[in-house]
Amino acid sequence: MITIDFDALRNIGLNNQIAAQLATLDTAPGDCLMRITQLQREGLLLHDGSTEYTARPLPRLYEDELAVGDWVVARSREHGEWWATARLAPITEIARRANDGRRQLIVTNIDTALLVMGLDDDFNPRRIERYIAMVQAADIAPVVVLTKADIGQDTAARVSQLQHRLPRAIPVIFLNALSAGECEQLAPWLQTGQTVCLLGASGTGKSTLTNSLTLARQSTAGVRKRDGRGMHTTTTRSLHICRDGACLIDTPGLRTWRPDTDEQTLAATFDDIELHASRCQFRDCTHLQEPGCAVRAAIDPDRLANYQKLLRDVRRSGQTPLQRIAERVRWKTLERAAAARIRQKHE
């Protein structure tokens, strides 16, 4: 039997879906539930809600790929050494495609992803749509956070443009990330027991937001006995506790994560387009030039163009070079015809 301090673990994101798995695992008295906060060359850092420990995974755990955010059963051994003896099945996963094409886990068990974009020159609705597609495919809730509302250009117009373009179910928040007060708008997604992460390009305000959202600014509360390194009460390098109680995971892998998508994922997240497509006059409508196109009538043109571009990217990655050229020629012709039609309309 494993005894768990639910309240302490809730501070680092424990929820019932994870806790329920414990009944199915082979545990011994004294075992603890902990969360991985860092992968190191020789082992792991684990957190139990109040302290961070170094641990090693049992050899059989190497068969599963471990990731920051995972929950594991930890067993204490002599000399203050901990073993991770079992991995709980993650509820959600963010992965990237490695150079050799393999899927590589970056972080697990995220409930909400804050998609961070600046209202300055960084503003790019297409990039946000790409993030949304990836995050939704992973069953993670997206919240668009537009930073630099205090210094951006045409901020009001940009915000409303994005709100109209995206499906209504996706929250769009705009704020000055330096203002803790304005960041309060994010409270609904930052309650205790929740795990969130920040995704967005460099310089968009992820660190600034982290500072505004978290309690103590990395205040060092003590020194760990074993190795004398500074220790944070509840905040580690990669796991921060927000003022509203949620935990925020930040690892280098997330900082550099760029969405990589597939056709099904795209169709699911651009389902507003697919929905209208069923009402186009022609069944194989490309939504570029056909009369009676229900998609062109209803969807923001740039959102439609982005969807088509992303679809092409995805299809291209599965094509031979010759297929790729033929496809490019086909699209160029269609696009030219569409552009000509638009010109005609305006003449």
Ligand SMILES: Nc1nc2c(ncn2[C@@H]2O[C@H](COP(=O)(O)OP(=O)(O)OP(=O)(O)O)[C@@H](O)[C@H]2O)c(=O)[nH]1
């Ligand atoms: N005025 C203003 N400045 C902001 C805002 N958000 C971020 N900044 C500034 O923008 C710069 C970059 O912000 P960071 O928080 O470091 O960006 P980041 O996303 O963490 O960047 P990386 O660490 O490169 O991934 C800093 O100088 C911030 O002070 C905002 O809402 N308003």
Ligand SMILES: [Zn+2]
């Ligand atoms: Zn159409």
